[in-house]
Amino acid sequence: MKAVHFGAGNIGRGFIGHMLSASDYEVCFVARNQKQIALLQKRQEYPITLANDEQDTTLVSNVTAISIHEEEHVAAEIASAAIITTAVGVNALKDIARSIAQGISLRLQQKVSQPLHIIACENAIAGSTRLKKHVYPLLSEAERQQADTCISFPNAAVDRIVPLQKHQDPLQVTVEPFFEWVIHRPALLEGFREIKGVHYVDSLEPYIERKMFTVNTGHCCAAYLGSLQGFTTIRQAMKDPQLVSQVRQVMNETGQLITTKHGFNAKQHQQYIDAILARFANPHLSDKVTRVGRSPLRKLSPNDRLVRPLLQAYDAGIETPGLQAAIAAALMFHDPADKEAVALQQRIAEHGVSKVIHEHMGIHPDHPVHKQLLAAYEELKSHTADEIIAT
Numbered sequence: 001m002k003a004v005h006f007g008a009g010n011i012g013r014g015f016i017g018h019m020l021s022a023s024d025y026e027v028c029f030v031a032r033n034q035k036q037i038a039l040l041q042k043r044q045e046y047p048i049t050l051a052n053d054e055q056d057t058t059l060v061s062n063v064t065a066i067s068i069h070e071e072e073h074v075a076a077e078i079a080s081a082a083i084i085t086t087a088v089g090v091n092a093l094k095d096i097a098r099s100i101a102q103g104i105s106l107r108l109q110q111k112v113s114q115p116l117h118i119i120a121c122e123n124a125i126a127g128s129t130r131l132k133k134h135v136y137p138l139l140s141e142a143e144r145q146q147a148d149t150c151i152s153f154p155n156a157a158v159d160r161i162v163p164l165q166k167h168q169d170p171l172q173v174t175v176e177p178f179f180e181w182v183i184h185r186p187a188l189l190e191g192f193r194e195i196k197g198v199h200y201v202d203s204l205e206p207y208i209e210r211k212m213f214t215v216n217t218g219h220c221c222a223a224y225l226g227s228l229q230g231f232t233t234i235r236q237a238m239k240d241p242q243l244v245s246q247v248r249q250v251m252n253e254t255g256q257l258i259t260t261k262h263g264f265n266a267k268q269h270q271q272y273i274d275a276i277l278a279r280f281a282n283p284h285l286s287d288k289v290t291r292v293g294r295s296p297l298r299k300l301s302p303n304d305r306l307v308r309p310l311l312q313a314y315d316a317g318i319e320t321p322g323l324q325a326a327i328a329a330a331l332m333f334h335d336p337a338d339k340e341a342v343a344l345q346q347r348i349a350e351h352g353v354s355k356v357i358h359e360h361m362g363i364h365p366d367h368p369v370h371k372q373l374l375a376a377y378e379e380l381k382s383h384t385a386d387e388i389i390a391t
């Protein structure tokens with residue numbers, strides 16, 4: 001059976017491609033980097049190294065690649081695939097929608113009877129549904145009706161830390177040993193070939209919120225607070241006991257929300273938090289704060305890892321001073337190489353932080369949390385200014 005995976009980046013090669021290949025799917029990456037494409041076509045395998053003491057290395061085999069620009073070829077691959085996965089970044093889903101729609105049209109013309117599953121493996125709530133919303137308008141009404149009977153977009157949660165990295169072998173990728181891939185089972189059609197190691201669940205929301213509001217909320221807090229203190233990697237930041245306790249506080253706040261809302265066991269959730277903090281501190285991984293804090297406008301958007309738990313916690317009567325301080329740090333994130341970080345600072349400079357909280361984060365000035373965030377931002381700013389004067 002064939003799998004077509006969009007994006008041969010860190011998670012694409014380091015997690016999804018590996019899992020699919022280990023379940024005997026032939027994996028075709030749809031990628032942009034010509035050098036990588038040529039190497040994947042030639043070698044049809046690549047090495048994955050685990051970030052553990054042993055540096056265990058395995059070969060991912062039965063893989064190839066094609067360019068996103070070879071439209072007809074991409075459509076033909078999709079027409080004959082059993083599964084399509086993506087790891088391109090949630091903001092890039094709209095850019096691959098046309099290729100997927102062309103593939104679906106061809107598949108329907110060819111009357112392929114096998115069901116097709118399209119799974120966005122991005123850090124986003126309902127990522128596959130978002131992808132479907134980009135793809136469906138590109139199909140005709142008749143195609144949409146046909147697609148409804150044989151094509152499904154199951155939502156998923158994916159967890160494995162894979163930093164940006166450079167190796168002599170451009171295909172090699174080092175990944176943390178931990179992984180979790182959760183897929184919404186009710187969206188699977190008859191004939192789906194299970195992917196080994198995936199956790200299939202009847203309700204995805206608890207799992208995607210647990211993952212994003214713990215791993216990703218905690219991770220970006222470490223990045224934003226760490227960046228303010230001049231740390232360049234998450235590992236360095238995790239050596240600072242005060243910073244670690246701030247990150248833990250944030251995770252405890254979101255933990256209260258997650259255990260109350262979804263009924264996860266509180267003790268087990270604490271163990272989940274401990275394990276995540278240990279993952280952030282993995283001595284065998286070097287993960288830059290700029291990667292983990294990347295795209296702050298996305299991370300500060302209403303449905304992402306900061307604002308969504310903040311407002312849900314407010315509605316549940318849970319206090320969030322730690323999360324508010326971390327959001328203040330996110331609003332102060334500078335990285336001249338990150339377009340969103342530059343745009344965020346420009347917007348704050350031109351319109352003020354209150355407008356950004358209102359118009360970008362979707363928190364109205366009349367909402368009590370708006371005032372709390374402004375206070376957290378001003379406090380962190382004056383604190384940071386004091387530290388600069390003191391040094």
Ligand SMILES: NC(=O)c1ccc[n+]([C@@H]2O[C@H](COP(=O)([O-])OP(=O)(O)OC[C@H]3O[C@@H](n4cnc5c(N)ncnc54)[C@H](O)[C@@H]3O)[C@@H](O)[C@H]2O)c1
Pocket residue numbers: 006007008009010011012030031032033068087088089090092095096121122123158159160161162163
């Ligand atoms: N790295 C991690 O630790 C991690 C873990 C879980 C989830 N994720 C999520 O996985 C997704 C990918 O993250 P990553 O860290 O692998 O990033 P990455 O930059 O390493 O990989 C993204 C890849 O997508 C490719 N791409 C982008 N637009 C494309 C297009 N139009 N056509 C074809 N290819 C395209 C890029 O060239 C790149 O190779 C993101 O949504 C991220 O949030 C990452």
Ligand SMILES: O=P(O)(O)OC[C@@H](O)[C@@H](O)[C@H](O)[C@H](O)CO
Pocket residue numbers: 123158159160161162215216219220291292293294295
């Ligand atoms: O990929 P982003 O930008 O949404 O978030 C950065 C990191 O927090 C993220 O990539 C984690 O490493 C990953 O989600 C762990 O599963």
